[in-house]
Amino acid sequence: MTIAPSRLVTPPPDRSRPRSTLAGRGTSTVLPLVVKVVLLGLVAGLAIAVTPALVRDGSWVFVGGLWAVVVVLLAVYATKRAVPLKYLVPGSLFLVVFVVYPILMTAQLSSTNYGDGTRGTKEATVTRIIGASAVQVPDAPSYTLAVGTTGGVADGPFTFYLVDEATGDAFAGDAEGLTELGADDATITDGVVTEVPGVTLLTRSQINDAGQAGGGLEGFTVPAGENSVIRQQGFSAVELTSPLVYDEAADTITNSETGEVYTPQRAASGDRSYFTAEDGTRLSDQSWGESIGLQNYVRAFTDPAISSDFISIFLWTLLFAVGSVGSTFFLGLALAVVMNDDRVRGQRLYRSLILLPYAIPGFIALSIWSGFWNRDFGLVNDLLGLDVNWLGQTGTARLAVLLTNLWMGFPYMFLICTGALQSIPGDLKEAASLDGANGFMQFRKVVLPLLLVAVAPLLVASFAFNFNNFNAIQLLTEGGPFSPANPTAGGTDILISYTYRLAFGNAAQQIGFASAISVLLFILTGLLAAAQFRATRSLEDVNR
């Protein structure tokens, strides 16, 4: 993970003449060896330093990944074998860890219902449901409360430090249950735990914050017997007993007072389960995270609201990508052809100025353009003397997005077309003109085909880029305009901005579903790109 970038500049320039320094095999390998050992040592040292924290939090995937990286590095660099790997490994490791692994994780998430309301595990949900139904019975013990954590004061993990108000016995309680505290484990002052070695005790205001809705302490209970839990009540804690009993083997919750049995059942939406009685009443509206197979994909294609969104958004995404590439390429090519004539004075100046939009960071240009389309103060209406509510209707908003993207992209196309035109040998054109081709025919029959061969891969890449050009949509229209009837899919939404809203938007987050759409996007992008590459046969030079 620590690849010293400075090595890029380390070879002293005056050593670039081989003969003077490369005396013979083996003699000049001391410095590289030192560098190698130091770097490998650094990586291993970092891994050793980080491992305890990962083990503490039970992040076994990361522990495994980290040591796999170390082993790979050692295997590749500490031996003399596999020379190509020595050059491929640094970048590939980053690629695998931060691109490929997240892609696989996305695929895995797409088979779950993970999101708002389903973040908890099933056990935690069962505990919560039972805890919520618990009531205080007469003679139940009550405790003074201190809350400790070994992590952050906002998100735990938390432990309750309890002192029985009647007997004075002290306990530590977490989701596992109660453990009795010995005299050495904690300091007790006036019947309250005031100090625990190695643990941060929360202040009253921190307890308040964490206990609020959405806080880390919300719903935190300590099991204290068959159906009893200990729960925070202000700054003390009480033992509550629930009529509900969870039977782990049968996976049912039974109400011991009424005898009603609740079993987990998928709701009609297909992506959430609830404990439901035979007559269909739900015990609770709390659900939990679980694997739901291909349900997210089924939903994307069959839920009428979503699938019609999906198809119309997909079509607009295609139109947007094709329109963006087409318009920028056409304008860029035309300008490149027009300006590619050395009799034009100030050619360099023209080129420099035409290139300016390409050099302006995209987010700046898009934010500014977003203002240009404003109906009342926007530059477009101002300069053209119009009064169009550009971003207010789907049709004009789409046009505005395309026109903006034309400005953003045509200098790039101008640049690559200029480059390609200049690389076409002049004698080819000469030969064509000797054969009697006039200007336009010569362009169409000789220049254009050669140019297309050169820029086709770039057009494909540009298409793929625009197909997922989140910036252009998010910074210009944020996907809008939205109709009141459908707040999740806007008129200019492309698939990726739609996905973004599902996953990170203000409404209830549907991470599992958003992941499924991401996977579909991966597949679509790949298929479209592969088809285009095949069509342009631009991969010939791979075989070189």
Added chain:
Amino acid sequence: MSTVAPTTGPTTRAGGRGGSTPGDDRTRAGRRRRRWWQEVGWRHVVGVLAIVYAIIPILYILSASVNPIGSVVSTDLFPTTISWVNYEELFGNPGRPFVRWFLNTLLVAVVVVAGQLFASALAAYAFSRFRFKGRRGGLLTLLLIQLFPQFLAAVALFQMFTDLGRSVPQIGLDTLPGYILIMLGGALGQVWLIKGFFDSIPIELDEAAKIDGAGHAQVFFQVILPLVRPILATTGLLVFVGVFGEFLLASIFLRETNIKTVAVGLYGVLDADRSNNLGWFAAASVVVSIPVVLLFQYLQKYIVGGITAGAVKG
């Protein structure tokens, strides 16, 4: 550039005006003038139009940045009053630590550029100089992966760094090192471009060095790398611009004021009050853009060749 010159005249008359005079050599002044218009003059007209189109938004940014009121309503294409007050406000406002954001971005950009160039150059060397099993597959895989925006996996990345940050807070969410690591996921993004240039270096150079006793590493660091400095500079610039403009992942991963990059920071300011923060945003934009624009102008001719060989602005 100039080698193509003599033949381009009549050939590229795509405008298609009067094709009647290709071989006509009479040189009366009026005719010559008309011919100049037909072959060259109109190109100037097109060029000027293109420039106007290209720079109107940029003029607007400049104008807004010197507009002391700084609101959308009061901003026009050409400034009526010129004041530097927006530029002065870039400094010393703790709620909008522009300098901090700029330095954050520079730090990220420098590390990511160095990391990407180094990793890409190494891999390009392997692909260009060694023949090994899976070479072709590897190249194709790289090309395909490059087409997938890393952002598609943002949900998973977010999850991953939330978990990671719990154990190792130094690289969790809301940290620059974490963000840098994510950006380094694209470390092999420039392989194709650099490989193209490695391919153009005669292999005899390597062989000569090897006869002198150089190992593969010495060939790479001492023979090849020094020869491809121009392309490294160009690629570096493209990556640099990419990092400067990267908005998506940064907007998800960098939420605390002091660790934002310019993209997220500036957007946040503008988005908070679109009509009244325009002046400040424009001034900041000008400061951010100037170095990039200058670099672009300086490296223009390398970029033309470089991009055509395979790079894409991301």
